[in-house]
Amino acid sequence: MRDDGLDRAIDAAGGIAQLARKIGISQPSVSNWTRVPAQRVVAVEIATGIPRNDLRPDLYSEQAVSAELVDALDAARAQEYALLATLLSAPPSKRLLEQLAALSGDATPLGRAHAALADVASSAVAAKVEREYFDLFVGLGRGELLPYASYYLTGFLNERPLSRLRGDLTRLGIERLTNNSEPEDHAAIICEIMSGLADGHFGASPEAQRDFFEKHVSPWMGRLFADIESAGNADFYRAVGALGRAFIEIETEAFTFAN
Template sequence: MTDGPSEPSAHDVAATATAPVRAALDSVDQFRVQHYGLLAVLMAREPSAETLALVAGLSGDATPLGRSHAALADAARRADPARLEREYFDLFIGVGRGELVPYGSYYLTGFLREKPLARLRQDLARLGIERSRSLVELEDHVGVLCETMAGLIDGRFEAPEGAARDFFARHMQPWMGRFFADLETARSADFYRCVGRVGRSFMTIETESQALVA
């Protein structure tokens, strides 16, 4: 998880790559990397005006995910960055804690820094993915996990065949769909309600795809 610039790109949140990005990805993996990167950026912090302008360019179609793209693009066009800063704070930080706690360990056990985080750290160490000195979040933060998945898929992290599939099954599938569903209905969510919809729809696709491969 290397140091990145102050404004995160789709690949700044997560980790130390030990291999170059693969020269070419098939269309399915490009689709996956783009969505994991989008979720990583939007969950890392409140979006800047520049990020909102990019999100506003998303196009939709008649599928559930496509409709969620259209709703998110519309929300980005209407969003006020100053209000989004407060929305992000209320949802994920709060005074004491936010409305939602975006960490795998909390979703799986009700507490931070429990066994799911320890297992994640062991798996990251086996994959040679190191925590960035500038990373303030725990490794099981939803944005960090999405960024790590993007790196496993696109080859920035040197990993054995099937590593991304195993990583998803162990550290994301058990809880992340539920998190995004909760975000979609959170009281404090406006723009992030649409982020939750995209995340939930995408996690459903990923879970179904993993089941077909298995």
């Protein structure tokens, strides 16, 4: 039987198929769930508006992860990574576009990127953005871009960077989701993992988080976002690329200072 949190998410999304599409996985995968998997909680929260502590109270109750124990900056970082994970895993729904249009900005580089994303989201048509996502990341045969660490670091898919990533995930106790066809070095999955590291969900030390970023994010993901920003088929995703590039630059600088 499905638990209450999963039932609420399915209802909010408009059905199992719609929830699967919004978070970028197959319908059978969601059909096999009895509760929202830990690594999908943030994506489901963003796609449906159901709070994570309602989706998985065993993980996000006050007893499981006290908000007081998560630094406000780390919570903001986790949200940023979660947003990027959601936008890289699937095209945004009409509901998410409306939420993005309400983003506010400021004079900082990240604030300006938020404002630009809000501006483009306010006039975006979900069907057109879905086609744009298809052209960029899926395509007939392949998309304009391949958002995988192995490809960016070696020029080929499923290479040594993926093997190294799997080894580090095992050491961190992060398990691969069943029925997920994407290799773990997809940018969306790595951003989702960074979100879990930042908000303390995975229980890793700051040193382990920095090591993961320096090995699996900073060597390539900034280039991916720059390529999204300059891609010929990008319109809405041009703003996503600019946001991701600005955020990764900030993260890189912050981890450098931490060293």
